[in-house]
Each structure stands twice: as structure tokens, then as C-alpha cells.
Amino acid sequence: MYQQEKVLPYNSSETKGKQVTRMFDSIAKTYDKINHFMSLGIDRYWRNKLISSLAPYAEKQNGGAEILDIATGTGDLAILEARKLQPKSVKGVDISEGMMAVGKEKVEKEGLSDVVSFGYEDATKMTFADDSFHIITTSFGIRNFENLDAALLEIHRVLKPGGVFGILELSEPVTFPMKQLFKIYSHTVLPLLGRMIANNKGSYDYLVHSIEAFPQGEVMTEIVKKAGFSSVTFKRLTFGICTLYVIEK
Secondary structure (H helix, E strand, O other): OOHHHHOOOOOOOOOHHHHHHHHHHHHHHHHHHHHHHHOOOHHHHHHHHHHHHHHHHHHOOOOOOEEEEEOOOOOHHHHHHHHHOOOOEEEEEEOOHHHHHHHHHHHHHHOOOOOEEEEEOOOOOOOOOOOOEEEEEEEOOHHHOOOHHHHHHHHHHHEEEEEEEEEEEEOOOOOOOHHHHHHHHHHHHHHHHHHHHOOOHHHHHHHHHHHHHOOOHHHHHHHHHHOOOOEEEEEEEHHHOEEEEEEEO
8 A cells, every 4th residue: 555545534434445535525616716827827738748749649530539537626627638638538437426526517518528528437447448448547536545456556557558657646845945845835725725715725625645655757757667557657747746657558
């Protein structure tokens, strides 16, 4: 078991998956506003960097790529993929129906309902057939998985040979002074904003501790390779606050 799998939103007797579902359902309606505010809008830049990394893989697919966005939340990445990658379809999946309900409203407003759809899926035991998708993505959600190894094996299973898996995840900066500044910000400002804006300090305490516990960089690369992927590259963004992984099957 990895350290982030032991970090729980509520520290109750429920499984991590059930606690994460309950946490995101509770903040679904304010999630987008808080997320953009806390990152000063930089999360949009990070998603665009991921899209740029995926574009060469999408362009190879005649008729458009079939894309799976795991831990899709309110659908920001799925919507961006539909706009910029000209896919055949984007399937956004999550364990939080509350978050996806917000996503569905956004997709309808954007007029993308013919491309983007949503559905409940547990990343550790998905219902899709082997080799179903050209591209799989997840943004700011992989550290919430109840069993990282099981999820990576499932992602490998449903990704087509030659396909790509892109990850965006929050991370701790590794160099001075950003490492020290991020520590101060994450342990003081983030929980305070969570309490003030969302009336949910606990969710943002969980955010901080799960970021600190999640394997990063070279360690994450070895974990991914263990699941059978052929190559993994990563790049730290914005002084290491976020890490982008591009993984090929």
C-alpha cells in the first residue's frame, strides 16, 4: 500500500473510495470556483500543456480518437479534449455523481453532448472491454485512487496498443525556495480558503496531505512501468507544483 492510499478525507470506517465520493459530492457545486481561485487560474494552463502532449497521438486516428477521462470530476479536461483534439468521443468517468452532474450541465451549455458523455466507473475495476481507447487521461485525481496499482493495471488493459495515458497531478516542488513557500501556502492558506469559501476545511486538509504522500517523478515512473507500460516521461510544471506524465502502451 502506498502512503497516499492511507490518507483519508474523514478517517472513518468507510473505504477510501466511499470517503472520496462523499467528499467530492459535498463540494461539487463550489469545486470549479475554488479550484480556479486557489490555483490563480494556472490549472487551465496545466490542462492545455497536457492537451498539447496528447495532440500528436490524436492526429494519428482517422475518424477521431476515442478518449477516456478518468476521475473526470466536473469535466473540465473532457470538455477541453472535445474542443481541441477533434475526437470521435470522450467518455468522462468518476465515482462522484455530484461532480459529474455539474459536468453534464457544462457540456450541454457548450453544445458538446454529442461528443462528451459521463458515467460511473471505479478505476480499479472498469466495465470497458480490453483495448477500448486510443487516449486515456486523468487530471488531479490519481492520488485519490483507493488502489493505485490496480487502477494502473486496469488503465493498461483498456488502452489500445500504441495508445497514450496522460496524467496531471499536483506535486511538491523540490527546489528552494518554492519547496518552502509551497509548504507554507498549502498548510496555512489552502485550509483557510477551504473553510472560508467552501465551509469545508477538512477536504482541503485532505488535499494537502494527499499531495505530500503521493509518489512523484522518478518514483511514480517506476510504479507506472510496473503496470506494463512501455515508456514514461514526466515534466514538472510551474516550479514543480504540478507534474505532467506522458505514458505509452
